[in-house]
Every structure is written in structure tokens, then in C-alpha cells.
Amino acid sequence: MYILIVLGMIAGMMIPMQTAVNNRLTFFTKAILPTSFYSFLTGSVMLFIINFIMDPGKFTISFFETQSFSYVWFGGGILGVIFLTGNIILLPRIGAALTVIAAVTGQMVIGILIDTFGWFGAEVKPLHFMHIVGVILLIAGIIYMNMKKSSTISQSYSRLWILFGLCTGMMPPIQTAINSELRYEVDSFIYAAFISFLVGTIVLFILAMCVNKGIKLTRTSGDYKLKPWHFAGGILGAAYIASNISLMPYLGVTLTMMSTISGQIIMGLIIDHFGMFNLPKYPIDQRRIVAVIMIIGGIALLNFF
Template sequence: MLVVMVLGVIAGAALPLQTNVNTRLRQSVGSPFLATFLSFLIGTATLLVATLAMDGRLPGPSAAAGRPWWLWIGGIFGVIVLTANLFMFPRLGAVQTAVLPVTGQVLMGLLIDHFGWFRAAPVHLGPTRALGGLLVLVGVFGAIGVADRVFGRAGGAPTGSSHGAGAWLWRLVGIGGGALLASQTAINGRLGVALDSAVAAALVSFAVGVVALLAILLATRTPWQMRRVDERRNPWWMWIGGVLGAAFVFANALLQPILGTGLTVMLILLGMMLGSLAIDALGLLGARRKKVTMFQALGLLLMIGGVALIRLV
């Protein structure tokens, strides 16, 4: 079980790496939608090869027979959250754009387990699990530097317009986006059980995302281009975002039936924070190096404690 939990943390750490990689890809192609589409396309190709290698076949149309419709929409949820974040960032700033979806993920993950939504095995939300979820949430706030900003140690208030009724609507969108991500984890896990293959479930999720993103590109008439940034050669690693994303979705589909949605979400969040702080501390993939603060380290400890409480139930 410990090995499986470590895999969840590693999968979570892949997400901030993917964000850095896709950010660099966006600089070369000029559009966030095009960068994400290319990332999804590469991820789909990776999962196609992996599915053929591991299963020896691809899921056919007959796989949909008798299955609930919601098994096939996990990829669309990911695209919705991506699009929402693009609009939230300039309106709410970086901190709220990061915190609000996490809030939705934690709450929805625990609720899915408690009520057995998406045919998940029910796990009662008792005081211990609730406290564990709260510790993870507080730990995330610390790990992304909210406390540093409150105490004036990280540049003051976040950027972006965060006042008025419109801002509160976008905050609800952020929380709802996090809930969709937790739902995606549960859906892909259940799809993996239905197809008897976690890698095939990840392939379906990515393929649906590719189709949705292609529709967005066509609707927005996004130009297709490739350019050099500051006349420097484009780094090879800007193309691996899709591989990292494929590994993340595969891990979700693999772990959810074993650990449940709530614990899977918490482990992934812990991995995300660890990966983000490692990128900042080491300056990985072209990121600017930043010192890890006391509040961030304390936040990670709280997250570990919260995961441990949830695991004890």
C-alpha cells in the first residue's frame, strides 16, 4: 500500500512540471489553447502506444455498450478547468486561481467517497477524515505562500481584480473547477475498472480532451505557428508535457479504485506542492529559483499529517 501511495505523490509532482513545460511550449506557439492541444495530442499518442503494448488491443465501440454515459466525459472536465483557469487568472490573481480549485478538489473528493458517487465504494466522512481534509487544505494554503503574502513576505496582495460580485462568481467557478477535477479522478478510475485497464481509461480521457480542444481551436480560429523565443533554439523538453500528463491521468485511473477518490486527491495535492517547491528551489526547466519559506515547509508537514489521518480511517 505504501508503494501505491508514493506513486500518487509522484503523479502529483508531475503536474507542476507539466505546467512549466507547457508554459514554455506556449511561448513558442503563441496560444495557450494550441499549446494544450499539442500536449494532449502527444499524451494521446503516448497512451496509444502504451495501451497496445500493455493490453495488446484498443477499446472498441462495444466498450460503451451498457455503460453509463458519464464514464466518457472525464477528458472534457479537464478541458473545462483549463479554460476556466485562463479566465480566472487575470481576474483573481495567481494565489486565488491556485487555492480555489484545490478547495473544490478536497471537498468533492471527500463527498464522492462519503456518498459513493460515480459508483465509488462509500467511505464514511467521520471526524478524523474531516480533520485530515482540513489539514490538507490549510497545508496547501501555506505551501503556495498565502501566509507569506498575508504577513507581507511575498510581494503583498495577489495581482488581478478581486472585488465585486463578478469576482465572487469567478471564485465559485474556481471551486467548481476543483470539484470537476476530483470528479474526473473518480470517473477515470471507474472507467479503468469498466475497461479492465487503467491505461486504456487514460487513453479514452485524453482522446476526448483532444477532440474538445480541437473544437475550441477551430471555433476561436487560433493560428498555427512555431517560433523561436529570443532567437534561441526551442528546448527538446518543451514537448514532454503530454507524456507527463499521460502519466498523471494513468496514475489517477490506477489509484482511485485502490485508495478511493478522497485519498487519491490528497496524495496528488501533496505531490503537486512538493513538485512546485522543488521547481522553485532548484530552478528546474528554466524556472526562476526561489527560496522555500518556513510557512511553505510547515504547510507541507500539515498536508502529510492530513493524508495520514485520512489513511487511518
């Protein structure tokens, strides 16, 4: 159990790294949707190669003839795009801190509901009072970590936008549950991750063509030159989704999301502290340390009860 939680945290650490890498790629695409498209495309290509080497039979006509192509084939990828697009819409309206808080709160609420009622084929795990305490402690830690930033915009945000953020924040746990069900349908968590990425790539291509009128990519941007590592975001994202699909049946949706969120926050602190990926430095202070302790405490309560 503890090893799986650590693996979940490591998987979560890939998300801030993916965001930082994609941020650099945006210099060359000049827009968020094309950046996300190239990120998804890279992940799709990598997952295709892995799947083709491991089990080429899953790409034959006879394999597809045996499939029902239910909603689980398409739901995960579409939900991932909804979450991404929702964050893009929210960020300029309520700021980064409240966007994160709203999304995480939505993830926690829907994660507990999925575990408690066994939605999307998830194993039923009875709700315990300490589970609620753990979620409250984790959310309190996230709010405390972002308190200074959120207070500067507390007078201007809209309650409707916060509610919208809660709804879009519910997408990742549902995506994980659907992808886990797809895993059993295709008998491979790596293949399930590929399908999710492929659907997301197609949806993002359509969105980019409609919104940005193309998916342009320049080789230079000022003093910066396009390098291979700028496309690593897709690989990191693919590893994250594959990890979630493989962990969810053993940890449950709630604990899987808790461990990955903790990993995201820890890696975010490391990136900020050292200014990795040429980002501004924000040294770790007492407030951030206390917040991380609160978050880890919330995960512990979810694990022990």
C-alpha cells in the same frame, strides 16, 4: 497502502513539471489553448502506441461493437478541459494563489462527497471526524503557503469568481472517478487514460480553432528553438491520469487527491528552490516548510482514520 500513497505523490509531482514544460511550449504557440492541445495530443499518441502494443484487439470494430459508449467514455476528457479552461479564466482575475486555493478546496469537498456517498461507482468510505480535520489542516497549509501572495490581491477579487473556482476545482476528482469507472468498462486503466486524453484533445482542438483561429506552432521564438522536450508535458499528463485511474479504487478519491496534491506542492517547492526549467528561483523558507508539514499532517489523518 503507504506505497500507494507514495506513488500518488510521485504522480502529483508530474503536474508542476508538466506546467513548467508547457510554459516553455507557449513561447512557440503564443497561446494557452494551442499549447494544451499539443500537450494532450502528445499524450494521446503515446497512450495509443502503448495500448496498441499491449492489446491491439481494443482497436478492432468487434471491440467497439460490444461497447455501450456511456457518459464515462466522454465525461473524463470533457471535465479535464473544463478544469483547464476554468483556470485560464480565473488566473488573470483573482491571481494564481487564489486560483490554486479555490481549486484545491473544490477538490477536497467533492472528493469527500464521492467517497462518503459512493458516487460514480466509488467504494463507500464512511466520513470520520478526523477526515474533516485532515482536510482543514491541508487547506490551512495551502493557504498559509500562499498567504503573502494572496494578501496583495485580497481587496480586488470577486466572491463570484472564487465560487466559480470552487466549482471548476471539483472537476478533477469527478474526472478521476469517471475514468476509474471507464477502466472497468474497457478492462484497462491505460486504455481508459487514452480515451480521456483523446476526448480532451478533440475538445481542445475545437476550442483552439474557435478562440485562437488555429493551432500555429513556430520553430523559433526569439533566442529559443523548439526542442523535443517541449512536448513532454503530454507524456507527464498521461502518466498522471493513468496513475490516478489505477490508484483511486485502492485509495479512494479523497486520499488519491490528497497524495497527488502533496506531490504537486513538493515538486513545486523543488522547482522554485532550484529554478528548474529556467524559471525564477524562490528559495524554500520557514513558512513553506511549516505549510508542507501541515499538508502532510492532513494526509496522515486521512490515512489513519
